[in-house]
Amino acid sequence: MIQxxxxxxxxxxxxxxSQAMIANGMVFTSGQIALTPVGDMVDGDVNAQCIQVLTNLxxxxxxxxxxxxxxxxxxxxLADMDDFAVVNTIYxxxxxxxxxxxxxxxxxxxxxxxxxxxxxxxxx
Numbered sequence: 001m002i003q004x005x006x007x008x009x010x011x012x013x014x015x016x017x018s019q020a021m022i023a024n025g026m027v028f029t030s031g032q033i034a035l036t037p038v039g040d041m042v043d044g045d046v047n048a049q050c051i052q053v054l055t056n057l058x059x060x061x062x063x064x065x066x067x068x069x070x071x072x073x074x075x076x077x078l079a080d081m082d083d084f085a086v087v088n089t090i091y092x093x094x095x096x097x098x099x100x101x102x103x104x105x106x107x108x109x110x111x112x113x114x115x116x117x118x119x120x121x122x123x124x
Contacts, residue, residue, distance in 0.1 A: 005020035046115040068122075071095070075105070079110050
């Protein structure tokens, strides 16, 4: 059985997709960018955007019955690889001793000209 995840504590999808889907005891989140739960883009640098992205990701995971400490894999998309160190520092603070597998890639552009986007796969 596949279950759709929807929470008002994270921004609604801005396209034809879900915030996350649960299947076989796992949750697959869509990429989160620095939109507030009401849909406003966070002003500021990659630091401010990354904090909002991880806040959104946490909210979606919790709505799915999961949490950051159950994350198995993340993918980070950066508009500028020069932001890697800043994002890495915030990511490390948020995840603490839990260190999921991760890929980080630079992309030409992200939705809404975001500076960072992160998705995750986690256990429910």
